[in-house]
Amino acid sequence: MHYLVAAVAAISGILFGFDEGIIAGAASALKREFVLTPFLEGLMTAAVPLGAVVGAAVSGRLTGTYGRRRILIPVALLFILGSALAAVADSVWMLVGARTLMGIAVGISSMAAPLYIAETAPKNLRGRLVSTFQLAITVGILVAYLVNLMLAEDDDWRLMFALGIIPAVLLLAGLSRLPESPRWLAQQGRWDDAARAAMRLGGGRSAEGNAEAQVAAIRAALAAEPVGESLATLFRRPMRATVIVAMCLFLLQQLSGINAVIYYAPQIFRATGFASEATELMATVGIGAINVAMTVVAMWLVERLGRRRLLMVGFVGTAVSLAGLVLATVLGGGGPWSLIALGLFIAAFAVSLGPLPYVLMSEIFPLGMRGAGMSLASISNWGFNFMVVFSFPILLAAIGLAGVFSIFAAMCCIGLIFAWRQVPETRGISLEHIERHLRSGAPLSRLRPED
Ligand code: BGC
Numbered sequence: 001m002h003y004l005v006a007a008v009a010a011i012s013g014i015l016f017g018f019d020e021g022i023i024a025g026a027a028s029a030l031k032r033e034f035v036l037t038p039f040l041e042g043l044m045t046a047a048v049p050l051g052a053v054v055g056a057a058v059s060g061r062l063t064g065t066y067g068r069r070r071i072l073i074p075v076a077l078l079f080i081l082g083s084a085l086a087a088v089a090d091s092v093w094m095l096v097g098a099r100t101l102m103g104i105a106v107g108i109s110s111m112a113a114p115l116y117i118a119e120t121a122p123k124n125l126r127g128r129l130v131s132t133f134q135l136a137i138t139v140g141i142l143v144a145y146l147v148n149l150m151l152a153e154d155d156d157w158r159l160m161f162a163l164g165i166i167p168a169v170l171l172l173a174g175l176s177r178l179p180e181s182p183r184w185l186a187q188q189g190r191w192d193d194a195a196r197a198a199m200r201l202g203g204g205r206s207a208e209g210n211a212e213a214q215v216a217a218i219r220a221a222l223a224a225e226p227v228g229e230s231l232a233t234l235f236r237r238p239m240r241a242t243v244i245v246a247m248c249l250f251l252l253q254q255l256s257g258i259n260a261v262i263y264y265a266p267q268i269f270r271a272t273g274f275a276s277e278a279t280e281l282m283a284t285v286g287i288g289a290i291n292v293a294m295t296v297v298a299m300w301l302v303e304r305l306g307r308r309r310l311l312m313v314g315f316v317g318t319a320v321s322l323a324g325l326v327l328a329t330v331l332g333g334g335g336p337w338s339l340i341a342l343g344l345f346i347a348a349f350a351v352s353l354g355p356l357p358y359v360l361m362s363e364i365f366p367l368g369m370r371g372a373g374m375s376l377a378s379i380s381n382w383g384f385n386f387m388v389v390f391s392f393p394i395l396l397a398a399i400g401l402a403g404v405f406s407i408f409a410a411m412c413c414i415g416l417i418f419a420w421r422q423v424p425e426t427r428g429i430s431l432e433h434i435e436r437h438l439r440s441g442a443p444l445s446r447l448r449p450e451d
Contacts, residue, residue, distance in 0.1 A: 307423065312419045
């Protein structure tokens, strides 16, 4: 059952990736139909990350009040509404509005879906199952690139947007059959429902023992939570370090420059000397495919190498490949070298920096603070996503490709030091044990395996 939960919840990841990737192909068709000033074009592209910041900001409260599963139902409806409005839009402003709605849905679900998956997963599979969400994002991006490639000739941007309705309907249908998170139910005092949900999830058994033992562990963790905890607790020791780790993981993920590549790949290929639009789009699809394939490898490695080591491997890989890209650009090696460097960059990102912030943010907060903490992490995710996407063309014009990618490479070096010093290993440790550790007042970075 937890595989089914992960698969259904991850459909929102497909929508996340699809809405991110589709604009790359739709933009040129839209330019032919509407008068698009650079400002309007930027606004249309950035409407999704901007809406997502709003969605991320309200996601903690919503998942706390309505539940992790139930909140995904209006989110699916919002995806359908946004896609439909974008498909029938008769003005740029209507498109901006529709994409903002999609963005709000993306923002809520990029916090709610990993949270739902983490809270329903057995501890030995949690990293792998939460990584399903990242896998779905990469599949969504790849599908968007392929749709772009297929529909580019007809300039059919309406169909491009309308296709987003399909996964949203699947999400809606799938959710109706799933149990709620036992941890959320327990938090509401609904102990019988929590026990039933745990039974359904584990088929009566789970890695933590049987469902009853799991509910007992949740009960003990909740009993140890201080009453009347407020948001301010997150900004005091020892929780402050946890918030900083979660927010910095997304800051570093975004400042690695991933979305400069995801949103602007064809343009980057042009700048490095690719000959035609067709080869640019094909190379872009290649990037999308590497992204998917290496995320599958990550799902395997995350439970073997662990989170911390995999993160360090990823930062080394992204820093080195970005340095290679800078060199290829400066030395004028042109197309093939930059294609190899970009391919390696995506591979290093996908195997590590892609899934791990989602995995870690859903693990390191105590239940009572999880919603608010993950909401802050998601604001960081979308705020920096917006910053990179919005500023990339401006920076490119000002300091050139080598300059911008040098900044990204430097950020990956900082990321390596950060992972080494601050990020704990959470592999195979139950959420309740992590909570006990934090409640003891010890810093997150000193977390050790359960005895
Ligand atoms: C990031 C997205 C990015 C995607 C690329 C995700 O982990 O949050 O911003 O576009 O990975 O695969």
